[in-house]
Amino acid sequence: MFRSITNNASKNLSAGGTISGDVTIAGDLTVQGSTANTYDEQIQGLHHVKVDDTTLFQSIIEQDGTGDAALKFDLTGARSWLVGLDNSDDDKFKISMDANDLNDANAITIDTSLNIGIGETSPTEIVEIAKDSDGAATTLVINNSNTGTSTDETAEIQFQHKSIKAAKIVAYRRDDYSSSAQYTSGLKFISTNSNVEFVGITQDQIGRVGIGTTSPDSLVELEALAGDTQLTITTYSDTITHSPKLLFRHSNQDTVGVTETVANEAIGAVYFQGVNSADSPDAFHTSASIEGWTDDAPDGDAQAGRLLFSTSDSSSSGNQERMRITSAGNIGIGVVPDDQWDTLLLSKLEKMEQYLLM
Numbered sequence: 001m002f003r004s005i006t007n008n009a010s011k012n013l014s015a016g017g018t019i020s021g022d023v024t025i026a027g028d029l030t031v032q033g034s035t036a037n038t039y040d041e042q043i044q045g046l047h048h049v050k051v052d053d054t055t056l057f058q059s060i061i062e063q064d065g066t067g068d069a070a071l072k073f074d075l076t077g078a079r080s081w082l083v084g085l086d087n088s089d090d091d092k093f094k095i096s097m098d099a100n101d102l103n104d105a106n107a108i109t110i111d112t113s114l115n116i117g118i119g120e121t122s123p124t125e126i127v128e129i130a131k132d133s134d135g136a137a138t139t140l141v142i143n144n145s146n147t148g149t150s151t152d153e154t155a156e157i158q159f160q161h162k163s164i165k166a167a168k169i170v171a172y173r174r175d176d177y178s179s180s181a182q183y184t185s186g187l188k189f190i191s192t193n194s195n196v197e198f199v200g201i202t203q204d205q206i207g208r209v210g211i212g213t214t215s216p217d218s219l220v221e222l223e224a225l226a227g228d229t230q231l232t233i234t235t236y237s238d239t240i241t242h243s244p245k246l247l248f249r250h251s252n253q254d255t256v257g258v259t260e261t262v263a264n265e266a267i268g269a270v271y272f273q274g275v276n277s278a279d280s281p282d283a284f285h286t287s288a289s290i291e292g293w294t295d296d297a298p299d300g301d302a303q304a305g306r307l308l309f310s311t312s313d314s315s316s317s318g319n320q321e322r323m324r325i326t327s328a329g330n331i332g333i334g335v336v337p338d339d340q341w342d343t344l345l346l347s348k349l350e351k352m353e354q355y356l357l358m
Contacts, residue, residue: 061084063085063087066087067087068084068085068086068087068088068102069084069085069087070082070083070084070085070102071083071084072099074099079097080097080098080099081095081096081097082094082095082096082097082098082099082100082101082102083095083096084102085102086102086103088103089102089103089121090111090112091112092109092110092111092112092121093109093110094106094108094109094110094121095107095108095109103121106119106121107119109121109122109123111123114126115127115128116128117129117130118130119131142155142156142157142171143155148176149176149177149178150173150176151172151173151174151175151176152173153173154170154171154172154173155170155171156168156169156170156171157169165192166191166192167189167190167191167192168190169187169188169189169190170187170188170189170190171185171186171187172185172186172187172188173185174186174204174205184205185205186202186203186204186205187202187203188201188202188203188214189201189202199214200212202214202215202216204216207219208220208221209221210223211223212224212225212229233245233246248267248268248269248292249267249268250265250266250267250268252265260297260298261294261297261298261303262294262297263294263295263296263297264293264294264295265293265294266291266292266293267292267293267294267305268291268292269289269290269291269292270289270290270291271286271288271289272286272287272288272289273285273286273287274287285312286312286318286319287311287312287319288309288310288311288312288319289308289309289310289319290307290308290309290310291307291308291310292305292306292307292308293305293306293307293308294306295326295327296327304327305327306324306325306326306327307324307325308321308323308324309321309322309323309324310322322334324336324337
């Protein structure tokens, strides 16, 4: 019942009743209804409760028994939300869609270590998100909702040390996003070196990856400024047959799968290029190459192949084959070998010998 009202009047509502108009309570207020889950006490009006106090606590919901200290929000016949401290689960603060139990239909949990769980009642890290998405994805969305038509807007995840930016993952625009036909974007992984941002890895709009470059021209491109561009492949093993490997493979079809190769099919190459400033603009040209080709169609469990070694001279003839190793192990320098060892010089000597014997 009401124990005190500011005009020093007291009204006992233990048997029920109604107070009309504004009520200011200076002392304690106890509202006690039946034990049944019914709406015994109702406060109506535009502004239900105003607490005007300069102390630390504005209002308190206190539980001195075994139940939860909770506050329920209810749209009659529609949705209910329950907010409060779960006494049965280590006094965690929870927000739940269950009308009567904080531990059911849980939406958000904050434990006493300040770990936050979204869809997770036992978070073990600062933020943990969980959703049972059977047959679908559990998705966290970061949306830059700017409607401008520039390419400057980004959406990013930023990491800090001592409130100072350390690194970030950035989704960047590649066009102005003014129509669905132009929705093109990429990803950048950025670190910080002496307070200067460094773009380490870029994935562009068609999946090409640049390491040290933001504009890759191939599936993977490595670039370095004022230093060596070095790719290191290391194996640590006490098995002597384990070693670093580069593998070049070619399947004779346009989709992912395995289709038998045929004779004279390119299966891999290494190219060495330099810049020719006579071009406008300057362009890279191949100076030398090593190419792998099939010699014949597959036979049994083997695929016959040959290696071609090519170089470019100072003429405009371009990259030319200089040496070949066939599938039989024959080596030809300047010629296609017929024997184990065949060179252009030997061929000329043989012709000279035949001429002298005539």
